Amino acid sequence: MSIGAFSGSPSELVGRQIAGYRIEREIGRGGMAVVFRARDLRLDRTVALKLLAPELARNDTFRKRFSHESRAAAAIDHPHIVPVFEADEADGVLYIAMRYVAGSDLRHLLDRQGPLPLPTALRIAAQVASALDAAHEHGLVHRDVKPGNILVAPGTDSDHPEHVYLTDFGLTKKSLSLTGFTSVGQFVGTLDYVAPEQISGRPVDGRCDVYGFACVVYETLAGHPPFRREEDMALLWAHQQDEPPPLTGARPDLPTAVDAVFTRALAKAPDARHPTCLAFVTALRTAARAEPGTAHPATRPVRRPDAPRPPPDWARPVFRTPQP
Numbered sequence: 001m002s003i004g005a006f007s008g009s010p011s012e013l014v015g016r017q018i019a020g021y022r023i024e025r026e027i028g029r030g031g032m033a034v035v036f037r038a039r040d041l042r043l044d045r046t047v048a049l050k051l052l053a054p055e056l057a058r059n060d061t062f063r064k065r066f067s068h069e070s071r072a073a074a075a076i077d078h079p080h081i082v083p084v085f086e087a088d089e090a091d092g093v094l095y096i097a098m099r100y101v102a103g104s105d106l107r108h109l110l111d112r113q114g115p116l117p118l119p120t121a122l123r124i125a126a127q128v129a130s131a132l133d134a135a136h137e138h139g140l141v142h143r144d145v146k147p148g149n150i151l152v153a154p155g156t157d158s159d160h161p162e163h164v165y166l167t168d169f170g171l172t173k174k175s176l177s178l179t180g181f182t183s184v185g186q187f188v189g190t191l192d193y194v195a196p197e198q199i200s201g202r203p204v205d206g207r208c209d210v211y212g213f214a215c216v217v218y219e220t221l222a223g224h225p226p227f228r229r230e231e232d233m234a235l236l237w238a239h240q241q242d243e244p245p246p247l248t249g250a251r252p253d254l255p256t257a258v259d260a261v262f263t264r265a266l267a268k269a270p271d272a273r274h275p276t277c278l279a280f281v282t283a284l285r286t287a288a289r290a291e292p293g294t295a296h297p298a299t300r301p302v303r304r305p306d307a308p309r310p311p312p313d314w315a316r317p318v319f320r321t322p323q324p
Ligand SMILES: Nc1ncnc2c1ncn2[C@@H]1O[C@H](COP(=O)(O)OP(=O)(O)O)[C@@H](O)[C@H]1O
Pocket: 027, 028, 029, 030, 031, 032, 033, 034, 035, 048, 082, 098, 099, 100, 101, 102, 104, 105, 148, 149, 151, 167, 168
């Protein structure tokens, strides 16, 4: 396959073969890649084949990180990280073959369903958190935690209704330059989940993922990310300077104790955030046990006689959330 073929319409690639994979159909596309369902002809299995935009193969910084981080990601064997089978280059096109995850991604889920019930949001969050923390323990920073990189497959049983996978480690173009703007001044990807230190080009570590992850969890509960601005520059400014609006403004059914948890996870200074993603989810789960409208967690989930009737998801088994 040539770069020319890639820069044409991806639908022209259906039926074509690249590096031992036969392309079957397009699954989706982001700012810098197209993902196809493909057949691994050597092992006769279905895979997701991600073809990166040719301009990325020409960027030396990106190529180095692509090869380093694909290797690192492939080395992590974790139930909530999409297994990478192969990451290489064919005819000037970087590609990644990985497990095909049948289901949806969190972006589509939120677009379709809006804010999720608390138990569902916590179940999904706990799985993503365990994946991120495992990556951080391997010295890997994701850098692009967002709903589109969280794949949601059907789970095993009613106690585990969904199985969540995190994908796309280190593949963001954002951290390549100060603000992630391309040479033609277009931003690749979304600015909704980008940490202040990423914006200002300071060194990042796992805590930049704590920030991005907290933005995602906020959105799963509120139906929108913490900061919404008309202009990209205003959004970048908000991440760096503005206080996130309290989640309970959008979700008055939740105890106000959750607001403090988001204030900490979304702190501008990495040091002020929860040290790990699971620490954030645990704090959120504890805060969510508090009475709606109170700032302190109750020891038992009892309802004051004068308390408003709990919304339906308050009654659901929040506290049986499986611990990965
Ligand atoms: N391993 C996979 N299995 C199934 N679908 C996938 C897989 N990886 C990515 N996808 C789908 O392809 C879409 C496009 O992916 P990508 O190019 O990374 O863009 P983005 O992450 O910005 O949505 C994703 O939103 C997801 O729905």
